[in-house]
Amino acid sequence: MARLVLKFGGTSVADIQRIERAAEKIAREYKAGHEIAVVVSAMSGVTNKLVGYCDEITSMYDAREYDTVVSSGEQVTAGLMAIALQKRGIPARSWLGWQLPIICDDIHGKSRILDIPTDEIEKRFKGEEVLVLAGFQGVTEKNRIATLGRGGSDTSAVALAAALKAERCDIYTDVDGIYTTDPRVVPEARRISQISYDEMLELASLGAKVLQNRSVEMAMKNNVSLQVLSSFNDEIGSDLPGTLVTKEENIMEKPVVSGIAFSTKEAKISILNVPDEPGVAAKIFEPISNANIIVDMIVQDVSSKGNVTGITFVVPKEDAKKAEQVLSGLEILKDAEVRVNQDVAKISVVGIGMRTHAGVAEKMFRTLAAKGINIGVIAATEIKISVLIAQDYSELAVRALHDAYNLEQAEV
Amino acid sequence: MARLVLKFGGTSVADIQRIERAAEKIAREYKAGHEIAVVVSAMSGVTNKLVGYCDEITSMYDAREYDTVVSSGEQVTAGLMAIALQKRGIPARSWLGWQLPIICDDIHGKSRILDIPTDEIEKRFKGEEVLVLAGFQGVTEKNRIATLGRGGSDTSAVALAAALKAERCDIYTDVDGIYTTDPRVVPEARRISQISYDEMLELASLGAKVLQNRSVEMAMKNNVSLQVLSSFNDEIGSDLPGTLVTKEENIMEKPVVSGIAFSTKEAKISILNVPDEPGVAAKIFEPISNANIIVDMIVQDVSSKGNVTGITFVVPKEDAKKAEQVLSGLEILKDAEVRVNQDVAKISVVGIGMRTHAGVAEKMFRTLAAKGINIGVIAATEIKISVLIAQDYSELAVRALHDAYNLEQAEV
Numbered sequence: 027m028a029r030l031v032l033k034f035g036g037t038s039v040a041d042i043q044r045i046e047r048a049a050e051k052i053a054r055e056y057k058a059g060h061e062i063a064v065v066v067s068a069m070s071g072v073t074n075k076l077v078g079y080c081d082e083i084t085s086m087y088d089a090r091e092y093d094t095v096v097s098s099g100e101q102v103t104a105g106l107m108a109i110a111l112q113k114r115g116i117p118a119r120s121w122l123g124w125q126l127p128i129i130c131d132d133i134h135g136k137s138r139i140l141d142i143p144t145d146e147i148e149k150r151f152k153g154e155e156v157l158v159l160a161g162f163q164g165v166t167e168k169n170r171i172a173t174l175g176r177g178g179s180d181t182s183a184v185a186l187a188a189a190l191k192a193e194r195c196d197i198y199t200d201v202d203g204i205y206t207t208d209p210r211v212v213p214e215a216r217r218i219s220q221i222s223y224d225e226m227l228e229l230a231s232l233g234a235k236v237l238q239n240r241s242v243e244m245a246m247k248n249n250v251s252l253q254v255l256s257s258f259n260d261e262i263g264s265d266l267p268g269t270l271v272t273k274e275e276n277i278m279e280k281p282v283v284s285g286i287a288f289s290t291k292e293a294k295i296s297i298l299n300v301p302d303e304p305g306v307a308a309k310i311f312e313p314i315s316n317a318n319i320i321v322d323m324i325v326q327d328v329s330s331k332g333n334v335t336g337i338t339f340v341v342p343k344e345d346a347k348k349a350e351q352v353l354s355g356l357e358i359l360k361d362a363e364v365r366v367n368q369d370v371a372k373i374s375v376v377g378i379g380m381r382t383h384a385g386v387a388e389k390m391f392r393t394l395a396a397k398g399i400n401i402g403v404i405a406a407t408e409i410k411i412s413v414l415i416a417q418d419y420s421e422l423a424v425r426a427l428h429d430a431y432n433l434e435q436a437e438v
Numbered sequence: 439m440a441r442l443v444l445k446f447g448g449t450s451v452a453d454i455q456r457i458e459r460a461a462e463k464i465a466r467e468y469k470a471g472h473e474i475a476v477v478v479s480a481m482s483g484v485t486n487k488l489v490g491y492c493d494e495i496t497s498m499y500d501a502r503e504y505d506t507v508v509s510s511g512e513q514v515t516a517g518l519m520a521i522a523l524q525k526r527g528i529p530a531r532s533w534l535g536w537q538l539p540i541i542c543d544d545i546h547g548k549s550r551i552l553d554i555p556t557d558e559i560e561k562r563f564k565g566e567e568v569l570v571l572a573g574f575q576g577v578t579e580k581n582r583i584a585t586l587g588r589g590g591s592d593t594s595a596v597a598l599a600a601a602l603k604a605e606r607c608d609i610y611t612d613v614d615g616i617y618t619t620d621p622r623v624v625p626e627a628r629r630i631s632q633i634s635y636d637e638m639l640e641l642a643s644l645g646a647k648v649l650q651n652r653s654v655e656m657a658m659k660n661n662v663s664l665q666v667l668s669s670f671n672d673e674i675g676s677d678l679p680g681t682l683v684t685k686e687e688n689i690m691e692k693p694v695v696s697g698i699a700f701s702t703k704e705a706k707i708s709i710l711n712v713p714d715e716p717g718v719a720a721k722i723f724e725p726i727s728n729a730n731i732i733v734d735m736i737v738q739d740v741s742s743k744g745n746v747t748g749i750t751f752v753v754p755k756e757d758a759k760k761a762e763q764v765l766s767g768l769e770i771l772k773d774a775e776v777r778v779n780q781d782v783a784k785i786s787v788v789g790i791g792m793r794t795h796a797g798v799a800e801k802m803f804r805t806l807a808a809k810g811i812n813i814g815v816i817a818a819t820e821i822k823i824s825v826l827i828a829q830d831y832s833e834l835a836v837r838a839l840h841d842a843y844n845l846e847q848a849e850v
Contacts, residue, residue: 042491042494042495045495046495076514079454079514079518080517080518080521082454083454083457083458083518083521083522083525084521084525086525087521087524088520088521088524090531091517091518091520091521091524091531091532092517092521093517094513094516094517094520094532094534095513095514095517095518095521097513098510098511098513098514099510101506101507101510101513102488102491102507102510104506105492105503105504105505105506105507106491106492106495106503106507108500108503108506109492109495109496109499109500109503109504109507110495112499112500112503113495113496113498119502119503120503120506122506124536125581125582169537170537
């Protein structure tokens, strides 16, 4: 007997037929003798519709009222799922954020979970009851509903799994796991059976948007094993092939490279003729940060000519214009030249094995060079190397790298 | 300065445009210096859709989960209305049943309000805040959402008005008041400016379904004046023509007849050759009542032939078959004959003035006779006379009676 948290995303509860199908899966895990808490999202499309209502009235809505409106989607699914489980003879009860309760801070619209008391849940488990929790929501000290931000049901599920010390948190979604890269670009892309939290975070932030990043961070912090599974498959979590996201120590074979991520959502900004004096980086990036622009891949020229240097970094494409305006107003850059290049793609090679294996970067550069692809900027962490290239070459680069690291082959 | 409860029904908050229009009305009452609590229904169509979801899974759903699902509609409107009011510079806050709270019993699906603590509301009123309450719902002692039955938002509004000792409860809907009869049948039908609770109850139960009956009963018991108003009109409650439902003493001119109601939803059941012995009525109506069939207009023949008599009554058309089956199984009726007539209409003349004026019934019978309409069964209360006639004549009868009592003329 295990204790499991099963989370079903919007497409997995999109209509009554799919809710019934999800209920079947839950029923089979239940009948296998497990203790089960279920977390549900809103039926797909519902949250967007509710957000649209708020936007239609005003763009300056009160986040507390927004939370009251949008949290209703998960409420509906929770009640329907409880009914679907009861129909299968399973004692089930829905729980809204304020009922369990899921205690949150009062940063409405992007609240954080502070505490989940487990007494009631433990009591219900003893009575062999399945709990169906409405995801995405909690209640503040002031007795107001707060939501956790888009994709927040993943966070609800992981937080619940952590509070309950669950053996596993199964995330049922519309894909059957995390792939070595986007299968639409590389048809040979392979599902990864196990991946570490660190790798998942690097892949998620780069576009493999299966799990909300915050939920992966929370899983890592609380040591909750996450399993990404397809709800459109007939098996259940314990038998189903998917991707297990877990701590590095649990992964037996550590592949040098786990996946290739890419993104065309960033623009490159280069500043030439920057005065090469102490504190100049702060004078540039403070105003950028104050304008709420997220900066990545900062590189400063190694060789400065005389008393000037060059600085390059990337920002989200939609913020490039704003960043340029901010920079053009800076006294320190009055003699500098700012160049913006929207035509770039960021390609990243991710793998925990890099920590112990040399030559990964060298193979990346060699592979891209062999295809005649020029590398703009390079940035690296312990388990990731990212390069900027011309956007036109992004798919070619991903395919070549996927092939170079033999990612289409089954893991050892 | 008055204290007002303003209730907006489903068609009055059917989309964002209408919610904004309702917010305009509220804003104008607020700016006139009144203390305002608003009660909202779900956007029209939403509750039906949510009920449909439950039905799609099973007809045997748990009422607690049904309540969790369907109460979400009012939650959405409450949040949106608060946003629409804030946009107009009005401090407003939404309140769900569990937040205020509206304390209910645990008869889920048709719960009754037990208590509405007013401390929080009084505090908010002092802060010049408008409260927007999600109608139709409350919370049980077990911390579960309970709903009040279809049309329950009217009940929420009246209960709130009673708890707050509000000067008036304005019910904004898609009609501008209560009419002397259905204007689709009699184009000359006139809006009644004032009507007593008793008359309203008689008219409501007979088809003028503008107000939920339970809410009128509650208003009567708590002496809450109700005003029925159209939300599609540009004026606001204090200036708007509508119908005021209030206690008889408040009505200056008491018309002898206030309105003509009619219904074609009943069937007539006649039992011939019933043994004329003590207790026979109980032996017939107990099993009918046990089968959950509502009986009206019971008439027993005055003259019994020998030791047998006849009994006639009406039941809802959809229950006629079931009633016939119940009767056919009764030992006491083994020699009796049961006749069912689906082709009947019930026509009722309603007016508190009947209490003090003679001749109302006589005029009714004379008017129908003049049109050659045969009267089947007659039943009367202090303020209502009902007759059964052949269904084909129902519209003719209503028109003739409306004319005979001069209902198209303005009240004195």
